[in-house]
Amino acid sequence: xxxxxxxxxxQHTNGTTAATIASDxxxxxxxxxxxxxxxxxxxxLSSDMTGFNSDGAHxxxxxxxxxxxxxxxxFKTSGTDIGxxxxxxxxxxxxxxxxxxxxxxxxxWFTLNNARMPRSDFVMGTxxxxxxxxxxxxxxxxxxxxxxxxxxxATNLTISSNTNHTWFRGGLLQAx
Numbered sequence: 171x172x173x174x175x176x177x178x179x180x181q182h183t184n185g186t187t188a189a190t191i192a193s194d195x196x197x198x199x200x201x202x203x204x205x206x207x208x209x210x211x212x213x214x215l216s217s218d219m220t221g222f223n224s225d226g227a228h229x230x231x232x233x234x235x236x237x238x239x240x241x242x243x244x245f246k247t248s249g250t251d252i253g254x255x256x257x258x259x260x261x262x263x264x265x266x267x268x269x270x271x272x273x274x275x276x277x278x279w280f281t282l283n284n285a286r287m288p289r290s291d292f293v294m295g296t297x298x299x300x301x302x303x304x305x306x307x308x309x310x311x312x313x314x315x316x317x318x319x320x321x322x323x324a325t326n327l328t329i330s331s332n333t334n335h336t337w338f339r340g341g342l343l344q345a346x
Contacts, residue, residue: 209242209258210341215331222327224275224320231281231316232269232329234338241341255340257313262344267317268302270335273327275301281316282309297321300335306343315340 180188190198213234222232233253237245245255257263265280274297280290292303301319309315317338319329330336 207241208342209244210339211240211245211255212238212337212339213240213245213247213253214238214333214337215329218331219329220326222319222329224318224324224327225322230284231318232267232336232338234317245338251314253316253338255315255338257309257311257315258342259311260309260346261342262306262308262346263315263340264304264306264343265315265317265338265340266302266304267338268300268335269317269319270300270330270332271319271327272299272330273321273324274299275319275321275324277301278303278317278319280305281314281318283314284316286318287315308346 178191178193180191182188192198214236215232215234216236219233223230231253234245235247235252237247242258244258246252255265267278267280269275269278275294276297277291277293278301279292280287280303282288282290290303290305290307292301294301303317321327
């Protein structure tokens with residue numbers, strides 16, 4: 171049987187408010203929120219990824235399938251969300267990604283909910299075999315973030331599994 175505690179505010183015995191619960195169920199936390207485990211991840215490829223379609227402006231990014239660490243288990247290494255960081259709650263997040271390929275690339279961007287993320291492009295001056303990208307951005311709980319290297323017309327590329335040049339990592343900087 172479930173227990174129900176009917177309160178609209180949680181307080182410490184000294185009167186400091188820890189959380190406020192609105193009538194619609196939303197919980198407001200104070201600015202000095204202290205999380206015991208900020209969600210962070212670092213992912214890579216366990217082997218080369220072949221058949222990558224870098225041409226499309228939308229759709230899947232690199233299917234990173236291995237994590238070195240995955241605090242909170244919000245980075246997905248299998249299933250329909252493979253290669254995506256699923257944002258656990260509203261906040262400001264840091265992202266950093268890179269890939270290397272035997273082919274050349276012209277730019278990269280992050281994906282947001284299976285579409286090209288606005289204002290996330292990083293364009294190379296010339297075509298190179300390694301692209302990278304970094305950003306700090308506000309996301310909402312449930313957003314799905316990926317990384318997409320790009321070259322026009324390239325629909326069957328190999329993304330190399332390389333411990334020094336292929337990764338996707340990030341984490342929460344500030345909960346909101």
